[in-house]
Amino acid sequence: MKKTVVTFAQAKEKGEKLTMLTAYDYSTAKLIDEAGVDSILVGDSLGNVILGYDDTISVTMEDMIHHGAAVARGAKEALVVIDMPFMSYQTSVYDAVVNAGRLMKEGRANAVKLEGGLEVAPQIKAITDAGIPVVAHIGLTPQSINAFGGFKVQGKSEAAAKKLIDDALAVQEAGAFAVVLECVPAKLAKLVTEKLAIPTIGIGAGADCDGQVLVYADMLGMFSDFTPKFVKRFAETGSVMVDAFKRYNEEVKSGIYPKEEHTYAMDDEVIEKLY
Numbered sequence: 001m002k003k004t005v006v007t008f009a010q011a012k013e014k015g016e017k018l019t020m021l022t023a024y025d026y027s028t029a030k031l032i033d034e035a036g037v038d039s040i041l042v043g044d045s046l047g048n049v050i051l052g053y054d055d056t057i058s059v060t061m062e063d064m065i066h067h068g069a070a071v072a073r074g075a076k077e078a079l080v081v082i083d084m085p086f087m088s089y090q091t092s093v094y095d096a097v098v099n100a101g102r103l104m105k106e107g108r109a110n111a112v113k114l115e116g117g118l119e120v121a122p123q124i125k126a127i128t129d130a131g132i133p134v135v136a137h138i139g140l141t142p143q144s145i146n147a148f149g150g151f152k153v154q155g156k157s158e159a160a161a162k163k164l165i166d167d168a169l170a171v172q173e174a175g176a177f178a179v180v181l182e183c184v185p186a187k188l189a190k191l192v193t194e195k196l197a198i199p200t201i202g203i204g205a206g207a208d209c210d211g212q213v214l215v216y217a218d219m220l221g222m223f224s225d226f227t228p229k230f231v232k233r234f235a236e237t238g239s240v241m242v243d244a245f246k247r248y249n250e251e252v253k254s255g256i257y258p259k260e261e262h263t264y265a266m267d268d269e270v271i272e273k274l275y
C-alpha cells in the first residue's frame, strides 16, 4: 500500500520509527521500495552525488523534475518527497507555490521539501494551502552553506538552540507534516522531537528523532568525496563495483568475455551466403 502523510502521522502517534533514503533514479528507487523503506527523498544532494558539484546551489528545477519523475516511476509504496532547489522558493511565496506545483505535476512527487524555518513559514503555509504536503528542513541547511561558512553542527549555543526550537514550531504551525533535522546535537533533537506533534526525521541528529534519513550512496559506501560522522556504511558497494568493473575490463581485454552463452545463434547456411 502507498505510504502517505497519514502513515507519517500514525507512526508519530504510535512511537514507530520512520525510514527515508534518498534516490535519484528509477532502478535505485525500485530497490529501496522493495526493501520496505517508508519514504524516498529525491534530495538536491543529487548535485553532489550524481552531478559532481561541490554543493547543491547549482541544482535546477529541471534536474529535480527529471530525476524525481524517474524515482516516482520506481516507487510503488514509498512516499516520494522531492526537494525544492535553491532559489525556487526563497524568492517569493508565488514562486514557491508555482515550483512546488511543478514538482507535483511534472515530477510526480507525493510531497515537497524545502529548507529553512521561520523565514520560509509563509511559503510552507501557501504550498500546504494549495494541497501540497510539505516536509521542512532545519538545522544545517546545505543551500545556505555560503552563509554558514561550511558544514557545521547547528544549535550548539543557547541562542542557536532556542532559534532551532522556534524554527521547528514555526514550520509545524505553517503546516509542514514532518521536519528534517540535519546536524543537530542529539539532546536538542530529542527536545525538539518531544515538543512537536509532527515527526522529526534526523540526519546527524541522534536516535531520538521519530525517523532517520540518509543519502543512499553514503550508506552503501558508493560516495567517497566526503563522509560525514553520522553516516554508517551498511555495505561497501563502492569497492564491490570497482572490483566488478576491473574484472569486466580484464575479461574483455583477455577474451574471456563474452562466451558462447552470451551470444545469439544464427543458421550457418545464412551466414555462409554472406561471405
Ligand code: KIV
Pocket: 022, 041, 042, 043, 044, 045, 046, 083, 137, 180, 182, 203, 213, 215
Ligand atoms: O538533499 C538531501 O539529500 C537532503 C538530505 C540530506 C536530508 O536534504
